[in-house]
Amino acid sequence: MAASLKSKLPRVGTTIFTRMSALAQAHDALNLSQGFPDFAPPARLAEALGEHALRGHNQYAPMAGLPRLREAIAQQLLLHRNVLVDPETEVTVVPGATESIFCAITALVGAGDEVIVLDPVYDSYEPAIELAGGRAVHVPLLAGSFAINWERVEAAISPRTRLFMLNSPHNPCGSIVSRADLDRLAVLAREHNFYVCSDEVYEHLVYDGREHCSVLAHPELRSRSFAHFSFGKTLSVTGWKTGYCVAPPALTAELRKIHQYVAFVAVTPVQHALTDFLEEQPQYPASLAADYQRRRDLFLSTLAGSRFSWTPAQGSYFQLLDYSQISDEKDTVLSEHWTRELGVASIAVSVFYESPPKQTVLRFCFAKSDDVLIEAGRRLCAI
Ligand SMILES: Cc1ncc(COP(=O)(O)O)c(C=O)c1O
Structure with a gap:
């Protein structure tokens, strides 16, 4: 049977x-x-993909991503966010932000742990939390503005809180977090000793003169965060399923242990094409x-x-x-x-x-x- x-x-x-x-x-x-x-x-990007496939860049890339692409990512973060990262120990190229979010949650969450998510919440987070044996604790965003309700967040924190899921710019609401939100989160994370998983895949899509506030530009949050990005969103190639995760070396090491057995690598000719494009047109985003x-x-x-x-x-x-x-x-x-x-x-x-x-x-x-x-x-x- x-x-x-x-x-x-x-x-x-x-x-x-x-x-x-x-x-x-x-x-x-x-x-x-x-x-x-x-x-x-961008036409150049699609051309570059074809060129690299024809030139024979079709076998496994290094597990953490092509060194040249990780360097180009570090340059992007410096140029657009004024943030210095070490491409060797802090940047991992992944087959889509969905994968790195899954790996980050798996790395941090264990049986009985609680993870704070803000409703409405992007749908991939909770299944990953449950598969890791954790429990999502849902806190609704404020009605109307869809800003973070920090009183409700504080009330939801418990000794089992292990991780906080942040998403800005937000899907589905289109709201963004402010520097003051990040300061508030940093205080709570310090007091209650939890980590942050920051989904920033829409980082370049911020309007009316506003600025994207990345956890990477917030020194205290940066030290306890995974930040996830997607070339699919930034370069209009969602079907290429390639992104990257930036985190301090110790967190990156744990993420990579999991990434190497979930996907192992991101697609090689795509990584080459992205590298060429970012080197040639760094201002495009x-x-x-x-x-x-x-x-x-x-x-x-x-x-x-x-x-x-x-x-x-x-x-x-x-x-x-x-x-x-x-x-x-x-x-x-x-x-x-x-x-x-x-x-x-x-x-x-x-x-x-x-x-x-x-x-x-x-x-x-x-x-x-x-x-x-x-x-x-x-x-x-x-x-
Ligand atoms: C908020 C959010 N996070 C993550 C993703 C997934 O990104 P990727 O396609 O790079 O896995 C999406 C895609 O729609 C999204 O909207």
């Missing part, structure tokens, strides 16, 4: 992104649900904010005559729209209904909560070409 199968993740099904993208495809809807650009990455802010503003301008309300996203490529003037239907029902009937796919924000509050917001990805954003806005105005 076959052994009975006991799921380690009994509550996990197919992700909302996969489901909504499939629904969008089935109904030929404009897909503003899943977070990926519908436009081409600084151009992203203006481009995405223009897309955000274009999308919002098309909604001027609609009954939606919103606060413009501070960062990321997600815009929340409140539909309380239009319907009191549940967001999960409405997002599916509008995908089918209106041909515009979005993501219901309630799915990212442990206990969804009474709110009526949907998430729309504006990493899309102008004609798609204009047509989506036209359809949403017709409601």
